[in-house]
Amino acid sequence: MAALLPTASGTGAVAAEVPVEPPAGMRRRRWIPYALLAPGLLWLAVFFAYPVVQLFMASLWNPAGSVETGYVFDWSWSNYADAWQMFHVQFLRSLWYALITTAVCLLLGYPLAYAIAVKGGRWKNLMLVGVIAPFFTSYLVRTYSWKAILSDSGPVVDFLKWAHLLGPDGRLLATEFAVIAGLVYNFLPFMVLPLYASLDKLDVRLLEAARDLYHGPVRSFLRVTLPLSLPGVVAGTLLTFIPAAGDYVNANLLGGPNTQMIGSVIQSRFLVVNDYPIASALSVMLMVTILVLVTVYVSTAGTDEVV
Amino acid sequence: MHALWRWIADKWVLLVGLLILLYLFVPIAVVLLLSFNQPGSRNTTYVLDFQTFDFTWNNWTDICGAAGICDSLMRSIYIGFGATLISTILGTLISFALVRYRFLGRSGTNTLIFLPMATPEIVMGTSLLTLFIGWQVPLGFLTILIAHVMFCISFVVVTVKARLAGLDPRLQEAAMDLYATPWQAFRLVILPLVLPGIVAAALLAFSLSFDDFIITNFVTGTSGYETFPMFIWGSNLRGIPPQVNAIASAMFLISFAFVIAGQLRNRRRSARRAATS
Numbered sequence: 001m002a003a004l005l006p007t008a009s010g011t012g013a014v015a016a017e018v019p020v021e022p023p024a025g026m027r028r029r030r031w032i033p034y035a036l037l038a039p040g041l042l043w044l045a046v047f048f049a050y051p052v053v054q055l056f057m058a059s060l061w062n063p064a065g066s067v068e069t070g071y072v073f074d075w076s077w078s079n080y081a082d083a084w085q086m087f088h089v090q091f092l093r094s095l096w097y098a099l100i101t102t103a104v105c106l107l108l109g110y111p112l113a114y115a116i117a118v119k120g121g122r123w124k125n126l127m128l129v130g131v132i133a134p135f136f137t138s139y140l141v142r143t144y145s146w147k148a149i150l151s152d153s154g155p156v157v158d159f160l161k162w163a164h165l166l167g168p169d170g171r172l173l174a175t176e177f178a179v180i181a182g183l184v185y186n187f188l189p190f191m192v193l194p195l196y197a198s199l200d201k202l203d204v205r206l207l208e209a210a211r212d213l214y215h216g217p218v219r220s221f222l223r224v225t226l227p228l229s230l231p232g233v234v235a236g237t238l239l240t241f242i243p244a245a246g247d248y249v250n251a252n253l254l255g256g257p258n259t260q261m262i263g264s265v266i267q268s269r270f271l272v273v274n275d276y277p278i279a280s281a282l283s284v285m286l287m288v289t290i291l292v293l294v295t296v297y298v299s300t301a302g303t304d305e306v307v
Numbered sequence: 308m309h310a311l312w313r314w315i316a317d318k319w320v321l322l323v324g325l326l327i328l329l330y331l332f333v334p335i336a337v338v339l340l341l342s343f344n345q346p347g348s349r350n351t352t353y354v355l356d357f358q359t360f361d362f363t364w365n366n367w368t369d370i371c372g373a374a375g376i377c378d379s380l381m382r383s384i385y386i387g388f389g390a391t392l393i394s395t396i397l398g399t400l401i402s403f404a405l406v407r408y409r410f411l412g413r414s415g416t417n418t419l420i421f422l423p424m425a426t427p428e429i430v431m432g433t434s435l436l437t438l439f440i441g442w443q444v445p446l447g448f449l450t451i452l453i454a455h456v457m458f459c460i461s462f463v464v465v466t467v468k469a470r471l472a473g474l475d476p477r478l479q480e481a482a483m484d485l486y487a488t489p490w491q492a493f494r495l496v497i498l499p500l501v502l503p504g505i506v507a508a509a510l511l512a513f514s515l516s517f518d519d520f521i522i523t524n525f526v527t528g529t530s531g532y533e534t535f536p537m538f539i540w541g542s543n544l545r546g547i548p549p550q551v552n553a554i555a556s557a558m559f560l561i562s563f564a565f566v567i568a569g570q571l572r573n574r575r576r577s578a579r580r581a582a583t584s
Contacts, residue, residue, distance in 0.1 A: 030410070032404075032408065033404040033407075033408035033409075033410040034404075034410065036400040036401065036403055036404035036408075037400070037401055037404045037410075037416060039396075039397050039400065040397035040398060040400055040401040040460055040464075041401065041416060041419060043397060043456060043457060043460060044419050044420070044423065044457065044460060044461075045419070047435065047438070047453055047454070047456075047457040048419075048422070048423050048426075048431065048434075048457050049419065049422075050438065051431075051434035051435050051437060051438040052426075052430070052434045054434060054437045054438050054441060055430070055433060055434035055437050058437050108327050108330075109327075111320060111323045111324055111327065112323075112324045112327040112328060114320055114324070115320050115321045115323065115324025115325070116324060118320070119318075119320055119321040119324070125570050125573075125574075126567075126570060127324070127328060129563075129566050129567065129570065130328045130331060130332070131328070131331065133331060133332065133335065133559070133563060134331055134334070134335065135514055135518070136335075136558060136559040136562040136563055137335055137338060137555045137556070137558055137559045138518055138535065138536060138539065138555050138558070139518050139520060139536065140520055140536050140539045140540060141338055141539065141551060141552070141555040142334050142335075142338075144352075144353045144539075144547070145334035145335070145337045145338045145341070145353070146334055147353045148337055148341060148353040148354055148355040149333070149334065149337055149355055151353070151354045151355060151356070153354060153355075153356040153358075153359075154354070154355045154356065155355065155357070185330075185331075185334065188331065189331075238425070242425060242426075242427055243427060243428065245427060246427025246428060246429040246430065246521075247427075247429075247521075248429065248521070249520065249521070263427075263429045263521075266429055266433060267429065267524070267525075270433055270436065270525065271524070271525070276437070279433060280433065280437065283429065283430045283433045283434070284430075286427060286429070286430060287426060287427065287430045290425070290426075290427060291425065294425060
C-alpha cells in the first residue's frame with residue numbers, strides 16, 4: 001500500500017513495512033499501539049466501513065418503499081438484476097472509458113515521469129511542482145476550462161474544421177472524445193507521481209551496465225527500466241482507473257446523453273430521483289467490480305509492494 | 308547536422324516531457340485568460356471565443372461581486388482547516404502505531420486504511436448519505452466535516468508513515484541512553500524529524516478537502532452550507548459568474564508562488580550547506 005502514494009521527498013516509501021523493535025521501556029506497555037490506533041480507526045470504522053455495510057443493506061431494500069413511507073429490508077436481490085437491466089450500458093461504458101483513460105495516461109505519464117526522474121537534473125523539483133500545479137486550481141474549474149477549450153466556437157474546433165478533420169456541423173463537446181480528454185487531464189498527475197517515485201529510485205548504473213552488455217536503448221528499456229518501474233506502473237494505473245471509473249463530473253460537464261457514465265446515474269438516482277435501492281445496488285456493483293479487478297490485476301502484475 | 312541529431316537523440320525524452328508538462332498548464336492558462344473576459348451572458352462564461360473576447364478588470368476588482376461566492380470560499384477554508392487538523396492528528400497517531408509497534412490486528416488495520424483509497428468517491432458519498440439518512444443526522448457543516456476527515460485520514464497515514472519508516476530507530480535508543488524519558492525522546496528527537504512528513508500530510512489533507520466535490524455533493528443536502536466547489540456546481544443552471552475564474556486563478560497563483568518560494572529556499576539552503584562543508 002505504501003507505494004500507492006509518492007511522498008513529498010519522492011522516495012515512494014516502499015521502505016520498512018517491518019516494525020522496528022521498540023526500546024525496552026516501551027515493550028511492556030502493550031496497550032499503547034491500540035490507544036494510538038483507536039481514534040482514527042474508529043472514525044474509519046464508523047464513517048467508512050459501517051456505511052458501506054449500510055449501503056449493501058440498502059441495496060437489498062424492497063424497491064416498493066419511498067423516502068416518505070420508509071423502506072423495508074427483505075433481501076430484494078432483484079434490485080441488482082433490475083439495476084443491471086436498466087444501466088448496464090452506462091456501467092460497461094464507465095469501465096471502458098476508465099480503461100482508455102488509464103492507457104492514455106500511461107502513454108503520456110511515462111515519458112513525463114521518465115523525463116523528470118532521469119533527465120530532470122536540477123530542474124527535477126520544479127518539474128514536479130508543474131505536475132501537481134493543476135491541483136492548485138479547483139477540479140470543477142479545470143473541467144469547465146476544458147469545456148471552454150473544446151467549445152463549438154473555440155480554437156480546437158476551429159482548427160479541426162479548418163483542417164477538414166471535422167465536418168461543418170461537427171463538434172467535440174458531448175462526444176466520447178471530450179469526456180475521455182477531461183478524464184485524462186484530471187487524472188494524469190495521479191499516474192505521473194507514482195511512476196516518478198519508482199523511476200527516481202532507478203540506479204542509472206544498471207542502464208550503463210545494459211549498454212556495456214550491448215543492449216540497445218530499446219532493449220535496455222524493455223528489459224531493465226520497465227520491469228524496475230513496474231510497481232509505479234501498477235500504483236499509477238490503479239490511482240487513475242479507480243477515480244476515473246466512478247467519476248461523473250467530466251461526463252456531466254463535457255459529455256452528452258450518449259456519454260453518460262455510471263457515476264452520473266448513481267448521483268441522479270440518489271439525489272434527484274431518490275431511488276435508493278437501485279442507486280445503492282449500482283454503487284455496490286461498482287465497488288465490488290473495482291475491488292475484484294484491482295485484486296486480479298495486482299496479483300497478475302506480481303508486485304506485492306502495492307497492497 | 309550530425310550534432311543536431313545527436314542533441315535531439317539525447318534530449319528528445321526531455322522535450323516530450325516538457326510538452327506534456329505544458330499540456331498540464333493549458334486549462335490553467337485558459338482560466339487565467341477567461342478571468343479577464345466579460346462574458347456576454349452568464350451562460351457563456353466558459354466559451355473561449357477570441358471574436359467575442361471582451362477585456363475587463365471587473366472580475367478581479369469585484370471578486371466577491373457574485374452573490375454568495377466569497378461566503379462559499381470561506382466555508383471551504385473552514386472545512387479545510389477543520390478536516391486537516393483532525394485528520395492529521397488521527398492519521399499521525401495511526402502511522403506511529405504502525406511503524407513503531409508490533410501488535411495484533413496489523414493487517415486488518417492496513418486493510419482498513421487502504422480501502423478508502425481504493426474506493427471510488429461516489430461509493431463513499433452514497434454510503435455516507437445512506438448512514439446519515441438512517442441516523443437522521445441533519446446534513447450540513449458537521450456531515451461535510453465528518454466526510455472530509457474520513458477520506459483524508461488514509462492519505463495522512465501513508466504520507467507520515469513514509470517519513471517515519473525512513474527514520475533510524477536507534478535515534479530513540481540513543482536519546483534514552485542519554486537519560487531522556489520516552490516522552491522527551493519523542494518530543495525532542497523524533498517529532499522534529501517527522502515534522503516535514505506531518506506538514507506534507509497536512510497540506511495534502513487541506514488540498515483534498517478544499518477541492519472535494521463528489522463526496523461533498525452527497526452530504527450537503529439542502530442545508531445551504533455550500534462550499535466553493537458546490538457553489539460552482541450549483542451555479543451551473545443559472546450560469547457561472549465570471550468571478551469564479553478570478554478566484555481560481557488567484558488560488559493557483561498564490562499556491563504556486565508559495566511552492567516556488569519554498570523550492571528556492573531549499574535550493575539556497577542546500578547550496579549554502581554544500582559551500583560550508
